[in-house]
Amino acid sequence: MNSRSEYDLAVIGAGPAGLAAADAAAGFGLRVALVDAGARLGGQYYRHPATELGAARPEKLHHGWRTFAGLRERLVASPLVDHLAGHHVWAAERGGHGWKLHATRGPEGGDRVTVEARHLLLATGAYERQLPFPGWTLPGVVTAGGAQAMLKSGLVLPGRRVVVAGSGPLLLAAASSLAAAGARIPAIVEATAYLGYARGLPVLAGNPAKLVEGADHAARLLRHGVRLRRRAAVIEAHGDERVTGVTVARLDARWKPVPGTERRIACDALAVGHGLVPQIDLAVELGAATVTTADHTAALRVDAQQRTSVPGLWAAGETCGVGGADLALAEGVLAAHSVAGKPAPARELRVRRGRREFASLMAAAHAPGPDWTGWVTDDTDVCRCEEVPARAVREAVTELGAADARTVKLLTRAGMGWCQGRMCGPAVACLSGGPLGGPDSRPLSCPVPLAQLAQQDGSSEPPESPELSE
Structure with a gap:
């Protein structure tokens, strides 16, 4: 085993933030461990x-592929960066x-x-928020990002006739990609009316690239004849062995389904x-301070240099609030400039300011309404890992006196499954009478074999990643 304590910086996450940080840090002569659960950079x-x-043109599935290709090329060539692929950091x-x-x-x-390093940067990204409804556990029901992942990594479609639903700009991107790949999209069902963006016209004017991106998606969808249904939601999925249809209903301003509008x-x-x-997860367990974003999610609080409240710990990208690749x-x-003790570049400061303003506007525009639980029937499985129905959660509150999601978890096992509440956490919190989102502290950030907890520390060998040996 080879000790790697000579790393100056460990970056967890090889998405846009992690790649940019590792590249910049190596440019300052820092030795970097780029630690990621995935097999390939990106x-x-x-x-x-x-x-x-054998994908002939993978760049057709991406915005900004040229930026990624440049980062990957430099990281492959850098003797200062070790890509530790397939490493699931649990503490x-x-x-x-x-x-x-x-x-x-x-x-x-x-x-x-x-893996040991003098400094640590979290660029762990984000995962999708799911609000359960009857039938959401049927085969053929996937997350919007999951549908994109199937297409991008496996070149397969989740189906031939795909309804795209929920809320947020990811829906347009997912539908655009699926339609371009040959899927029939009978509808995009968006729970908001996009009116929230009208309150931020100066922010929109300051982010023309976002307007161009949105217009590009809209043009593609228009060419494919895709219909956008605003202020509506899928309130039930139908089928036996696989989803065969969905019921869509109009929503009022609080996201409560309007009776008589079902289709x-x-x-x-x-x-x-x-x-x-x-x-x-990792930062919360270390005691890092958080903030609540406009769409009710918890993000890390950072200063102007991307430093968290924990000394020696930086964060970048979606961990600080969802705002896109740029x-x-x-x-x-x-973050890399801060770690290296270098002054912040003006361009990145300008991009961060503009994109953070847009991120706040976007979060507020697509924040879930408080009455979405109106489409959750008592028989709906809220926690799919442990198969806990909404009835059990509601009974824990009304009959057993549970006053928070943690007590509900202890009484019903909701959130104790493989995903550790990532899928059901927001729903359980709402059904328990609490807020939609909040920081959730857990000692281990992902499942770990018990045998490994009993082992002595092991050190990471230099990687043998095919991608970095090209």
């Missing part, structure tokens, strides 16, 4: 098919003169490894999501 945003699939702690990361490497539990749409797949939730790239560069 994270969720730059997810791309494996070489053996971080202070150790020696810096940080000690504990990770599981490889499939099926793999080996326990330890059924035939489909063989449903891509649904209600925005993104920053993945901040923002993540800029914050990654700013």
Whole structure:
């Protein structure tokens, strides 16, 4: 085993923020460990098919592919960056003169490894927020981002006739990609009316690239004859062995379904999501301070140099609030400058300011209304891992006196499954009478084999990643 305590910086996450940070830090002569659970560089945003699939033009599935290609090329060539692929970091702690990361490497539990570095940057991105409804556990019902991931990495569609539903700009991107790949999109069902953007015209004017991106998606969807249904939601999915259709209803201003407006749409797949939730488990367990964003999610609080409230810990990208790839790239560069003790570049400061303003506007425009629980029937499984229905959660509150999501979890097991509440957490919190989102502290940020907890620290060997040996 080879000790890697000579790393100056460990970056967790190889998406836009992590790639930009590692590239900039290496440019300052810092030795960087780029630690990521994925097999290839790019994270969720730059997810791309494996070489053996023979994709002729993977860039057609992406915005900003040229930026990613340049970052990847420089990182492959850099002797200062080690890409530690397939490393699932489950804990971080202070150790020696810096940080000690504990990770599981490889499939099926793999080996326990330890990565040490003087400084730590979290660029762990976000995951999709799901609001349950009857039938959401049927085969063929996937997240909006999951549908994109299937297309980007596997070159497959979730179905031939796909309804895209939920709330947020990801819906337009997902529908545009699916339609371009040959899927029939009978409707995009958006829970908001987009009127929230009208309150931020100066912000929109200051972010012309976002307007162009939105117009591009709209033009593509128009060419494919895709209809946008605003102020509506999928309140039920139908089918036996697979989804065969969905019921869509109009929503009032508080997201309560309007009786008499239901309409059924035939489909063989449903891509649904209600925005993104920053993945901040590691930072919360370390005691990092958080803020609540306009769409009721918890994000890390950082200063002008991307420093969290924990000394020696930086954060960039979606961990600080969901705002898109351009923002993540800029914050990654700013964090690297801060770690290296260099002055912040003006361009990235300008991009961060504009994109953060747009992120706040976007979050407010697509924030879920308080009455969305009106479409959740008692028989609806809220926690799909443990198969806990909404009835059990409601009974825990009304009959057993549970006053918060944690007590409900102890009484019903909702949130104790494999995903540890990432899928059901917001719903359980709402059904428990609490807020839609909030920081959730857990000692381990992902499942870990018990045998590894009993092992002594292991050190990470230099990687043998095909991508970085090209």
